[in-house]
Amino acid sequence: MEQQQEETGWVAGQSTQGFGAIEDLVYASDSADLSARVETGVIFPVLVTLKQGTLEEFAARVTAYFEEVRPKNGMFDPPIIGIPDIAGESLAGYEQTKKQAKIVEPAVKAVRSVKGVEGLSEQGTLLVSSEFFNLLSDTSVEASLENPVNDVASLILGAGVPLDSLPSDAVGAHQPLPELELPDKAPNKGVVVTAVIDDGMPIANARFRNALTDSRVAYCWVQNGKFATPVSNVAYGREFNKAAIDGMLTASLVAGTVDETNFYRMSGQADFGDSPRRTLLGNALTHGSSVMDLAAGYDADSDPAPGDNPIIAVQLPNLVTEDTSGGSLDVYVRDALEYILDRADRIADSMGSGPLPLVINFSYGFIAGPKDGTHPLEVLMDGIIKARNAKREITAICLPAGNARQAECHGEIGFAKGKPKVLPMTWQVLPDDRTPSHGVIYMPQTSGVPVASRVSVRLITPDGIASPPIEEVDGQAWEWKPGGGPTLAKISYQYLGAPTGRGRFTFSCQPTTELDRSKPTAPSGHWTVEVTRQALKPTEVLQSYIQRDDTPFGFPSRGRQSTFVDQNYEVFTVTGLPVDVDSPEAYVKRDGTLNGMGTGAETIVIGGFQRMEGAPALYSSSGPELGRVGPDAAGVSDSSEVATGVLAGMAHSGGVFALNGTSISTPQIARRIAQEMSAGTWSGKGDLAGWVVSPPLPQGWPVTLLPTRVGAGRILTDPVYPIGR
């Protein structure tokens, strides 16, 4: 067996129980290659979910463990840099204030705790060095203290933040705003807060102003902005409040108009003298410019915002957007949500109001996930909505259904009676793919690893070199290291504990091309993910997803989307029309392609349809998923079959461009929700069904109007730009 493995290159992999998932994600995320991190000095935000204890206790244990197992004269980075806490107190700061005998209790625990979820205690962000991962993954070390990784339920890595974007004492210098307690009363009439999380946020655009230098943006957090010294109220990046934005608008006035290029230079959102990560708003168009305009853009003269409509904008770091797998997303999104909730309360406080109606638009998506409402972001968002809506319906979070219906990235694996017991799924990995590719297979829910393995899986290279089979053994992994060289591919199994409670196989491979010849590359071509039925029942179905890996709009091309290839998957009918129904013979499915974070119960998930024909967009992702049947409703994503997209604003004032996708349909619904909230007529997401219209489809149009596609139905909002399209 050993010799065979030597010949094939497949060797037993490293995968620590409970930690294996992070290894695979680190390996598969675009920020992989940790050894490079040590040299460049990068801080990683990591979203930690603990089984027991608090984050502070965990951080202290990690530090103590580090001090024990690392030699004092060794050159090691300290593992824990800090605990950023928007509304609370950072660890270093806590120590400082303790010394000054001014102990401030960390606030906003509600967001941090994962109350009601069995087996989990706290969830939050730590800023760590790569030493943190080295330390926790090395379970072979002899120590008197227990490896703190045993307390970890899950770790999700955020995109690394270069050290030079934060001064070395940045975390300690973070001064959170004083704690806030809002009166428990109804919100002031006519007020609604619209929050948008996206990239390239054009906060200087006239669409978000009441007057020349009077912005409607109450708060903007540029997460990859230049850290403010000496005082920053956010743990990383840079925040601007309305006063600061109005000041920058005034300072950018040239001959009576705002020079928006100068504004973004001041705000660091288009700074060509700095890191290449800060150039997105130099472009004419960004994803965030369209989304923000549709959600909250109004013409102050001709079509002003209804009532009082302050905006909170959070700009995600460019690195996150580039990593379309969403692997780096969670940390920043979690912090963005916490920030929005806190600042919305401060807006309320400034007007003597109770908690204000808040609609958050987050037009992002990815393909792979448990799709049962238990992704950490789904748990987080559902929790936020439930808690904040306890007394009044004042919170909505809108997400896009996704654009993956035709992506051929979803495979459904079942072994009904009469079907062969081996299913080989062809995984097409493209050449010139400069980012790793990976996919997953989710098992049905069980409480713990099942005694009898339900399936075994092999990963087979394009040349037919098969891994040994992997079964449902937590932490089992095989790595392909041909010729004893670096790992080129990996397959592993982890059991994801509560709240997911499901086993998961992960398969991944390195980029298929590297400019630096010393870096490992995997062969492109047709890999096979071969699933063999063992104890699986004929009625049980597994869901397999290939994670999103393409190049997002506006970025240089790096990743290429890998897909399944299924002989039985028909793309066109014999007459050339696109096929929109799934075939029972094909394992690749169009159904079940909803956004990996869009299957929670409380969020509002929006699909897309064409205004003219009334037909759902072919690409608009659909259910059914374990978490839900389909999106909640569909919004306008295209004007017509030929006039794709919807007109929306661009980065600079005055520009208009048609962008399509469920990213675009969603903010139009968010806009309407905000209008209803402002008018006091919003009573919850059940209202959407009342907005639905039912125009018939054109004769013979090859799409369906099932709830899996359009949820409660199609919502025809007034065009934000009513120009003849």
Next chain:
Amino acid sequence: MGGMGPETGWTGWTGWTGWTGWTGWTGWTGWTGWSGGPGGGSDAPGLITTKNGIAGPWVQPGVPPVARPQNNTDNLSQLNTELRMAQYEFEMFSRLNFAFNASSGKASLYHLETKNATATTPPTGKYQPLVEMTRPTEANFLDQLTYLNTYSALRTDRGGEIVSQTGLPIPYWSSIPYMSPERTPYTMELLLTAMRLAQYSVMKFKYTLACRRPNEFSAQVQPIIPTPLHGTLPSGHATEAFITATVLSRLLQEIGGPVYSTVEWPTQLMRLASRIAINRTVAGVHFPVDSAAGAALGTTLGDYLVKRCKAKTVKYNAVNFEGTGFGGDFIWTDMVGFNSANKIVQDFSGPASAYWSAQSETLKGSEQSAILTWLWEKALSEWT
């Protein structure tokens, strides 16, 4: 081409043989050779025969025409653009000179203030400063190189503009005010004159200062258009763009009225100039400091040219651009502002004071160019 195909012309060559020989009427077919021969298509043969046919015997005229006024701008309208351009260029370049001081590294463009010639003596004159420049060091340029990386992110965004702006970006200027060769031919001549002034001036500075292009610093710049052969600083596109914006905005402001006196016109023109300049950095062929030097040269020459078009004694800014004093990105609003009359003015204060300054010089009204004044008046009259 007279509608005759080349085949006919070749047949016509055989006609020559016939002609020489006087034999055979086939010689006459040689006439088709006039029309159809290589480079053919001339009316001359037809005119020869017509004159012979209609002129008749010579009749000596008794009265000559009235002599035309000499050295008079009335004669200019009887020329064409190409011939007038020769006049404008002579007016401009006969009053310019250039020198380089090797020890200070200062390249200087001078204006010649003349005293008119008399009946017996040639003109005399005195050179005074117009534009002086010293170049950045190679280390300064190396600092600037990072912008070639960061601005390259805009290549897909600006690619269409960059390619269509490789020549003179006339369509872009014409898309702001209502300009076209048919509607405003003299305005186009004025702008062509401005661009010619910019072109020759910037070429002298480029040659003298001899600054290396971005792709000489790194193999990764990889410009998306061919890097021109001349030196990088100042940027020719920036110089031409800023002289055009300056001259055009002065013209519109002199027209005045409710529309052209607003600040929108010079604002848009300046923004376009800046965009054309920055597009060259996006393309990978210029540093931001090149655009700043071009803006300095272009705005100064633009103001100077307009003043040369007036028979008025006025002051102009003779500027000094210090290449080593420049750092960071090119920001046009640091260098140019607007006064209370919405007029473009050069700004030597604030961050720009690190790299440019000015001293005041005078142009005597009596020494300026009647030809250029004529051009200016003609351009003005095209606008209502």
